[in-house]
Amino acid sequence: DSGVTQTPKHLITATGQRVTLRCSPRSGDLSVYWYQQSLDQGLQFLIQYYNGEERAKGNILERFSAQQFPDLHSELNLSSLELGDSALYFCASSVGSPRDEQFFGPGTRLTVL
Amino acid sequence: AQSVSQHNHHVILSEAASLELGCNYSYGGTVNLFWYVQYPGQHLQLLLKYFSGDPLVKGIKGFEAEFIKSKFSFNLRKPSVQWSDTAEYFCAVTLNTGFQKLVFGTGTRLLVSP
Numbered sequence: 001d002s003g004v005t006q007t008p009k010h011l012i013t014a015t016g017q018r019v020t021l022r023c024s025p026r027s028g029d030l031s032v033y034w035y036q037q038s039l040d041q042g043l044q045f046l047i048q049y050y051n052g053e054e055r056a057k058g059n060i061l062e063r064f065s066a067q068q069f070p071d072l073h074s075e076l077n078l079s080s081l082e083l084g085d086s087a088l089y090f091c092a093s094s095v096g097s098p099r100d101e102q103f104f105g106p107g108t109r110l111t112v113l
Numbered sequence: 114a115q116s117v118s119q120h121n122h123h124v125i126l127s128e129a130a131s132l133e134l135g136c137n138y139s140y141g142g143t144v145n146l147f148w149y150v151q152y153p154g155q156h157l158q159l160l161l162k163y164f165s166g167d168p169l170v171k172g173i174k175g176f177e178a179e180f181i182k183s184k185f186s187f188n189l190r191k192p193s194v195q196w197s198d199t200a201e202y203f204c205a206v207t208l209n210t211g212f213q214k215l216v217f218g219t220g221t222r223l224l225v226s227p
Contacts, residue, residue, distance in 0.1 A: 043217040098207040099164050104157040
């Protein structure tokens, strides 16, 4: 157990819908990262928040957005879902420097039908 | 933009065989290097990491990796694999800048037969 929790574990939805994925970081970690793992793209960085503020953006679509709340949990919102959005979405947390280990959650498997 | 290459996509070994998984990165500056492992149905876990100092790094479960700066490589090794090492292995880098995003390689699926 990494100490990072993600809900839900599985999500099945239809094209065009909107979903919210939730992540709670390890106690004491200020940084939260979101990654997408798919068969064709591999593991891709989406976005990072540090202590409530967006720190870095990766290959995140405009239909996707995220935020980090004052209690440091984070939500990833995916809207106007397409079949290609089906993937495993991981959240990770760390203290916040480039040398810190990132601790990964168990992931949310999203299936868009 | 930096990238990470893992040349072995699938590796099949028998128990007790030696393992070496290749990892090359493309970035001219200072990088931090990581190997993560994903066991079937589990989350990513850190095996080992390298920032500076001794280029031979020892990690958990008997794994080690060697940083060769001139070759931009960070290969993972284990002298004798076990069935329980069956997993997917990811090499990753971060840069020593304000951004801490991990850039992952494509992963290597290792199957160890008993």
